[in-house]
Amino acid sequence: MATNTERAAAIRWIQAQMADYGLTLEALQAAGCFEPPPPPPPPAAPPVCYRNAEGLTWDGQGEMPSWLKRAVNAGQSVEFFRVG
Structure with missing residues (x-):
């Protein structure tokens, strides 16, 4: 100041x-x-870390979504759905 x-x-x-x-x-x-200055831009969406064939996504934060839980419970690896 x-x-x-x-x-x-x-x-x-x-x-x-x-x-x-x-x-x-x-x-x-x-x-x-x-x-007055323009308002700040909205925060960027978190990056997508996991995606399935239907296009459902998850950023890896919080609880695992039901589509991914079902796939893991059926024997699929979480890494199979990792993007990038």
Whole structure:
């Protein structure tokens, strides 16, 4: 965090730049300088680690899905469904 002295110096610099370029607060507002930033992008979906022939997927987190449990209980290896 900037100290009060640093903040005051920054304000003076900005005022000097505005005076040098003939800028007004209204001109800066019209140019969109004070628009709120865009919202952050939604978090990326977790990568798919396992997929079956029907396209059902699992990221390997949390409880194993029923389609994979059934395959493992039938004797199939979990690694058979690993992607990549």
